[in-house]
Amino acid sequence: MHLFSVRVYYEDTDLAGIVYYANYLKFxxxxxxxxxxxxxxxxxxxxxxxxxxxxxxxxxDYISPARFDDELTVQSSIHEMGAARIIMCQKVRRGDQLLFSAVVTLVCITEAGRPVRMPKDVTSRLGGPESTCS
Known part of the structure; x- marks a missing residue:
């Protein structure tokens, strides 16, 4: 599992003063x-x-809003891994409160856009599944 901290800046918020929904994807x-x-x-x-x-x-899933100046933590973990694909669970929290949750499927592709096996040195560094996405 990996933890990443992010601060909510004014530019991250919308007219209502909450984090604009697309910015969670950036986080x-x-x-x-x-x-x-x-x-x-x-x-x-x-x-x-x-x-x-x-x-x-x-x-x-957008569960609860984050607001200007909140300190958030993004928790990322591998749920499933194949030869060319990683399914990750990512959660955004403010303290213990879950605000946003996502299941993200990543694919390793060539310049031509075709799926390809991840290099062995990459898969060895990634390890394996760490969590469920519940």
Whole structure:
């Protein structure tokens, strides 16, 4: 499991003063990028080799709003992993309160857009499933 902290800035909020719904997707994207970096997976090197991770599917639940200046924590964990696919659970919390939950399917693809097996050094760093998405 990986934890990533994010502060809610004024620019993240909408007219009602709550986090604009699409910004949760930005928060969890940043958390995934930092998770891969912390594991020692160099996405720029993967791109030079013609491979990238892309989001194939996302299922999101907006549970409670975050507001300006909130300190949030994004929790990311692997739910399922295949040769070319990772299904992640990502949760955004303010303290102990769950605000947002997502199940994200990532696929490793070539420059031509075709799914491809993840490199062995990447799969070895990722480990395996860590959680359920409940």
């Amino acid at each position: 969890i994207e940043r958390a995934r990028s930092e998770w891969l970096r912390d594991l020692g997976i160099d996405q720029a090197a993967m791109k030079r080799d013609g491979l990238v991770f892309v989001v194939r599917r996302i299922e999101a």
